[in-house]
Amino acid sequence: MDLSHRIDTAMSAAIARAQGQASPDGAVPGRLAAALHYAVTPGGARIRPTICLSVAKACGDDRPALSDSAAIALELIHCASLVHDDLPAFDNADFRRGKPTVHLAFSEPLAVLTGDSLIIAAFEELGGADDADAARALRLVRLLSRHTGMPHGICAGQGWESEAQVDLRAYHRSKTAALFVAATQMGALAAGQDPEPWEELGARIGEAFQVADDLRDALYDEQALGKPAGQDVANARPSAVEELGVQGAIKHLQDILSGAIASIPSCPGEGQLAQLVRLYAERMTPVAPARV
């Protein structure tokens, strides 16, 4: 089964469970159930779970169901963060993935609850592991919460935006890189390997994504992005483009990705994994600047 099929299948099952389709004995609030599905579709590139499963495969993937859970848990958290980040109190975004954001399509209360429910569903996904895999699954819970909450996960990253003095390194590391580090580390751990050597690969991919995102925000228009463009300047957010210029940021992106490939720990699937990062590198590097 290819990775995207594994991800789609496991994601559909997780959402169906959260919607109560597996427990027909109790009534379920229908609008919140619908909002959960809305918030995770269309899937987009599913980059974090793809990285997670790729690392798991490179490490032998001896517990594929657990790897799938790790991948889906990451994606559920990522989708939750998008729903909350789009709220009027944060980015006040109208569009995401080319359709109205959850608070516009449903309501603000339902958007808050959708994010909350998706966070919880992520941990429920890991909690559903077989007893035989309990120790590994519990370590996955630990990794996911570390890279998601306070003091250094994506919540912390978003929290930095409420500070008068921002520690830029901590900000980028927690806001963007944390979930990529979680992706590589959880993939390794789900396959029974030590997650520590996988931190650097995740951190570098995360850094590359941040730079690529800054470039896209500066270069593309709203239609190409599927969400409002020019938000970094509009919200006075720090950006690699502002710091290095467009060509400088593109060069920086390529350097980071070379470093990412060099950092891949020795493992059976090392070559395939390097190829995946190269593929992302091509996709990430912006072409045909539309607004400069």
Next chain:
Amino acid sequence: MDLSHRIDTAMSAAIARAQGQASPDGAVPGRLAAALHYAVTPGGARIRPTICLSVAKACGDDRPALSDSAAIALELIHCASLVHDDLPAFDNADFRRGKPTVHLAFSEPLAVLTGDSLIIAAFEELGGADDADAARALRLVRLLSRHTGMPHGICAGQGWESEAQVDLRAYHRSKTAALFVAATQMGALAAGQDPEPWEELGARIGEAFQVADDLRDALYDEQALGKPAGQDVANARPSAVEELGVQGAIKHLQDILSGAIASIPSCPGEGQLAQLVRLYAERMTPVAPARV
């Protein structure tokens, strides 16, 4: 060590960890860190963790650290739900526990992130269990997520308030009773016992709290409650007082609590547990109606 001391100690440790006090190597967003502490203090009655630890003790409490984690996880989730429920999009509450709500004391973005971070901290608390207790801890993750998220946890309960047609039984069961069921079941499970026979006790205590809350909302003023009164009528929420009248609701509350005591499974600490429920019963039954 008495229960409230165990709860305070474990809660302080959990919040210190979320604030980054245990990992001094990385910068932390200070306002969000402060908001986490603000949201869980003053502690109030800490009823859910007290019930959880009481049940664990009644069942032998052979893993006190795990029982403490279960209790604290519950309280973190409860505090998270209060912060999110108080948001302008929901109850738009100005006061909670006699001080300004988190979104007023800090900001709306920080209130959303505080809730998110507390939810994640709850699972991190369980994820920190020893490897030897991994299977039990993972089952605690499963119970906590089931009673917290969708389709039947407290998120679902809140979600019902966005429905045109409300299933009242499902609404109350998920909005209030779910965390009490989690409290009794997680207490039993943390002590190595089957959680299923403990469901009814939690459900009945939860039902009693809902009725007591309805009574307080109808009878007390803002000063006595530490939060706005008369919210059920103001928000057109279903209430036992509306349905049964004040005296009828008090009688109903006492019946539920008798049922709760009768439902306690046979265990070494059965008598003490019955006494605890009787104590709550006295505290819950409103006296001196201020506004009728």
